Amino acid sequence: MTTIDPRDLRQAFGRFMTGVTIVTTVDPQGTPVGFTANSFSSVSLDPPLLLVCPGKFLSTFDHFASCDYFGVSVLAEGQEEVSNTFASFKGDRFARSPYRLAANGVPLIDGAVAQFSCKTRELVDAGDHGILLGQVETYNHRDGPGLGYSNGRYFSIGLERKAFETTQAPTLAGAIIEHEGKVYLEATSEGLRPPQIEIQDQSQLRGLLRSHLATAGYATQLGAAYSVFDSGQAHFVYILASLSEPPSRAGRLTAVPLNALADATFATPSITSMMSRFATESRQGDFSLYLGTAETGDVHRFSERT
Ligand SMILES: Cc1cc2nc3c(=O)[nH]c(=O)nc-3n(C[C@H](O)[C@H](O)[C@H](O)COP(=O)(O)O)c2cc1C
Structure with a gap:
């Protein structure tokens, strides 16, 4: 078997063009937490399912691994700063990005082209990440291009x-x-x-x-x-x-x-x-x-x- 260089594999994965999402939930004290993710995928229409992959390296991984509900906001073109905030800012990310709480208490980011509020269905252990599978309870979407991501850079269609x-x-x-x-x-x-x-x-x-x-x-x-x-x-x-x-x-x-x-x-x-x-x-x-x-x-x- 050939040995795989993780840096090179990361680049190979990065050639797949994606959108950018912010995945959110609340910690046991009710404080909103969230991270930027491009590992989002739609999974099923009936029942309505989606997935994202939180890394075990996330400071908030335990909250996502044990949450009952989570939200996914699909960023719009022009929301690069929101993405950067939820990828690297160490202070209060939500103070920098307007949001509202959905019915089950999950925060959803304003200005997104689509928002999904989900009930956790399962967390599958998957190497250095988890696969968080959620059942969509409510969602909304609007016209307009989403923010794109490819080869480690944002792009705008x-x-x-x-x-x-x-x-x-x-x-x-x-x-x-x-x-x-x-x-x-x-x-x-x-x-x-x-x-x-x-x-x-x-x-x-x-x-x-x-x-x-x-x-x-x-x-x-x-x-x-x-x-x-x-x-x-x-x-x-x-x-x-x-x-x-x-x-x-x-x-x-x-x-x-x-x-x-x-x-x-x-x-x-x-x-x-x-x-x-x-x-x-x-x-x-x-x-x-x-x-x-x-x-x-x-x-x-x-x-x-x-
Ligand atoms: C475009 C983009 C996509 C990302 N996708 C993921 C992802 O799917 N899963 C993940 O765990 N981290 C992903 N990250 C990295 C996390 O957003 C980042 O490690 C996290 O916000 C760090 O949070 P922490 O300081 O709370 O640990 C992505 C970052 C960017 C910029």
Whole structure:
């Protein structure tokens, strides 16, 4: 039997895209307790059953292992801070996140896209976690995208969709390729810029960008959209990328160390500000998505799991 590296297995599990939930109950004193969980699954419609997997490492594991009732709140897009609070804040998590008590006394988080109040059916022992199976007693849900989670990062379906809406042709699609502390950039007479191509059909954006880069000698994996803006002449979409193998020797891109990005000359002011944001965020391991025009826009934050 091959030995399994738990860190690598965790990464493999992390490739499964999930939503994010907050699982809640009350301790014997009636104080609300809760934790962030992406191990939620629907199980059965008749009877109505769901499950979540609390880890034995949780400070509140015993309360979940012995609770009669628990709640599950499915977080909405934009509730990253609630998720971070219930994953790592050590003080009163509920003081930071508005909630209300359901009929059987379990706290449910406000703003969620779905809330389930459950009666505990069974706790199955499962390695370093338990499988908490609950029978749904009451629930509610509303329209709107849920918060997504994949590869240790949050993502938002709503924002990704917006990023790829055809607002203007032509679209210039670029890749911010980072590999071993260096960013691979194209030198032009105006200055450096991420390698980019002009495309007509946005639905082909990722495929065309990846094959353009492969032809240039860079086998890439494309990640989340990083910056989306209109300059007046064109619609720009920049995507985070990593190399799936070291660059071939024929590659023409210039490898600039992350700590030298601040001194580099870029082709346009928008690329300069995007690359300076990239330099700061890659130091912090905390990426966000910029949506707007070349001058103004919003930054949507997607923190990495801590
Ligand atoms: C997106 C995400 C999903 C998580 N999923 C689970 C999970 O399914 N089960 C679990 O036990 N912990 C999970 N965690 C970790 C717990 O939320 C975290 O360890 C817990 O809140 C720590 O609480 P404590 O300080 O009370 O021990 C997850 C964390 C994040 C950020």
